[in-house]
Amino acid sequence: ARIVTLPGDGVGPEVTAAAVAVLQAVAGHYGHEFTFDEQLIGGCAIDATGEPLPAATLAACKQADAVLLGAVGGPKWSDPNAPVRPEQGLLGLRAALGVYANLRPLQVHPALADLSPLKNERLQGVDVLFVRELTGGAYFGAKTRTDDTATDECKYTVAEVERVARRAFALARGRRKQLTSVDKANVLETSRLWRSTVQRIATEFPDVKVEHQLVDSMAMLLLSQPSRYDVVVTENLFGDILTDEAAALAGSLGLLPSASLGESRVGLYEPIHGSAPDIAGKGVANPVGTILSAALLLRHSLQLEAEAVAIEAAIDRVLSDGPHSRDIGGQAGTQDVLDAVLQALD
Amino acid sequence: ARIVTLPGDGVGPEVTAAAVAVLQAVAGHYGHEFTFDEQLIGGCAIDATGEPLPAATLAACKQADAVLLGAVGGPKWSDPNAPVRPEQGLLGLRAALGVYANLRPLQVHPALADLSPLKNERLQGVDVLFVRELTGGAYFGAKTRTDDTATDECKYTVAEVERVARRAFALARGRRKQLTSVDKANVLETSRLWRSTVQRIATEFPDVKVEHQLVDSMAMLLLSQPSRYDVVVTENLFGDILTDEAAALAGSLGLLPSASLGESRVGLYEPIHGSAPDIAGKGVANPVGTILSAALLLRHSLQLEAEAVAIEAAIDRVLSDGPHSRDIGGQAGTQDVLDAVLQALD
Ligand SMILES: CC(C)[C@H](C(=O)O)[C@@H](O)C(=O)O
Numbered sequence A, B: 001a002r003i004v005t006l007p008g009d010g011v012g013p014e015v016t017a018a019a020v021a022v023l024q025a026v027a028g029h030y031g032h033e034f035t036f037d038e039q040l041i042g043g044c045a046i047d048a049t050g051e052p053l054p055a056a057t058l059a060a061c062k063q064a065d066a067v068l069l070g071a072v073g074g075p076k077w078s079d080p081n082a083p084v085r086p087e088q089g090l091l092g093l094r095a096a097l098g099v100y101a102n103l104r105p106l107q108v109h110p111a112l113a114d115l116s117p118l119k120n121e122r123l124q125g126v127d128v129l130f131v132r133e134l135t136g137g138a139y140f141g142a143k144t145r146t147d148d149t150a151t152d153e154c155k156y157t158v159a160e161v162e163r164v165a166r167r168a169f170a171l172a173r174g175r176r177k178q179l180t181s182v183d184k185a186n187v188l189e190t191s192r193l194w195r196s197t198v199q200r201i202a203t204e205f206p207d208v209k210v211e212h213q214l215v216d217s218m219a220m221l222l223l224s225q226p227s228r229y230d231v232v233v234t235e236n237l238f239g240d241i242l243t244d245e246a247a248a249l250a251g252s253l254g255l256l257p258s259a260s261l262g263e264s265r266v267g268l269y270e271p272i273h274g275s276a277p278d279i280a281g282k283g284v285a286n287p288v289g290t291i292l293s294a295a296l297l298l299r300h301s302l303q304l305e306a307e308a309v310a311i312e313a314a315i316d317r318v319l320s321d322g323p324h325s326r327d328i329g330g331q332a333g334t335q336d337v338l339d340a341v342l343q344a345l346d
């Protein structure tokens, strides 16, 4: 299988290297052949080529089986009014690959419950899979700007909602069969289209229980009753906000993976943390989110379920027994955590 | 002073009546004359007149010194595709009164820390004032809908951002002199206009320390470091989501007040909870959020600071010593809580 790696900026190269080492170990154990093709994206791509998503990167990604990304951005390129910005590389890649469904699983490891801002009893049984629409909405709508006024258009078509809703229902079917769809249907026209489309798709999945929540209520319910939710599907911007809120519950952003999937086989896998410029290059970044993203890559793009489960079990062991990186209260560096994961995999 | 009351739907009439009783007691103690003019809004207005914001209601509000609202909406009127909806009454009123700055203070009463989903140590010193832009953005932008597609336009002008930013800076100046402005400037054009405008207004308030956060990060930081924030200013939809998330920290929505202010004297005051149809008419709703909204009314529309502080002190005492309503773990009804507040006021 061909895997394109996009280490990107900040801690991206460090955590990507760790995940590649884990994938190589898995390939060895199970007798697979993975080839890794490293390409530029984000700030480092701007520096090297002037563009956040060089044509060579995009071409390589389109021919790959899967793409593993570290992180993009940093203070060097952070002027929001700059003509080219690292995030454009990421947004352009999501759109070009057509990965409309961003999966963000949230579980709270029992050994880390004390790190969570939430009271421990609220964390019992929390196991949520967010499905964020990733290629529509205000992120990709028309924008205008004059000296005096700015606009962003949020746009959704029925087809865009249908495909992400079907994906979310199908995922719910393989879990606890509950889907929560989040919108702001009391105010937004796109949310009314969203809600009625989800309601219609629900008839194709009579075994899945569906409920609708307003985004403001959901922001509350994620804190007051997080264990109530199974699969949560929502539009791009609401998903951006709610998944980061939910991520806070895990105690550290460094732990959480994501998978972005479309109709084609090639998926995009990245940790949900950013480039963390304050700790970049110090060898202390937590590689767990990226390693778990590699597990999702094996599961969703390469259909290697046993291999994915093996990585997840190894991470589970390391989170239980240590070593722990600094973000989760330990002293270990990236390499220490990687070594422990590799050992747990054996 | 002339106060229009808009009890609205669900528990709205019960909590509004309690707040009016407190205002009447304050008027007696301090020798003020308040007149109360009750008008229709929301679902009850649709039932009576076919419109969620009857002309008579709007006319009365425009001539008042302040407006005290309970809540609007309920299952009877909750079809998002219905031609008239209760929320339209509320949104129409906000726009017609020009109350562009929605103030939502958040404090966690020490006696109620156990009710909060957040670990008690994170709640220490939490004292945040949210300033949500209330009359712009996607709430009031152009909307389109066809069978296949829906759009919502988010629009902001420099003048709209300036006025709410100035208000937020001025409020920060009277507090801990820190302002956090929240946007999504790495993706949205309106957010880039927002950020650069806030940055420019900051030069008028050199004594206030300003920082910018992305809305997704802020959704996390509100949980991991809530005590770090003083005044938080943001646009309408982000404010809707973040203030509900923050409200969850208080343990019950029933506790929190809001004030919506514009250039004119007339402000709109309402608890942040909704119409709570499940407990409507049972005499068990928590009146605290509405009573505290009445305190904000005295402070901001009537310039009666001592009277506002007296109400807040009475509520503080009742939250410390009880009686507590069901939402905060007690058995007391609305009237019991009201009686205790009236007694504490004496
Ligand atoms: C970097 C940014 C454009 C991105 C987003 O908003 O989608 C990030 O926050 C994320 O959630 O992956």
Ligand SMILES: CC(C)[C@H](C(=O)O)[C@@H](O)C(=O)O
Binding pocket: A186, A187, A216, B087, B090, B091, B240
């Ligand atoms: C009822 C609804 C339209 C309203 C809003 O979204 O502004 C409410 O959620 C609020 O926050 O006051």
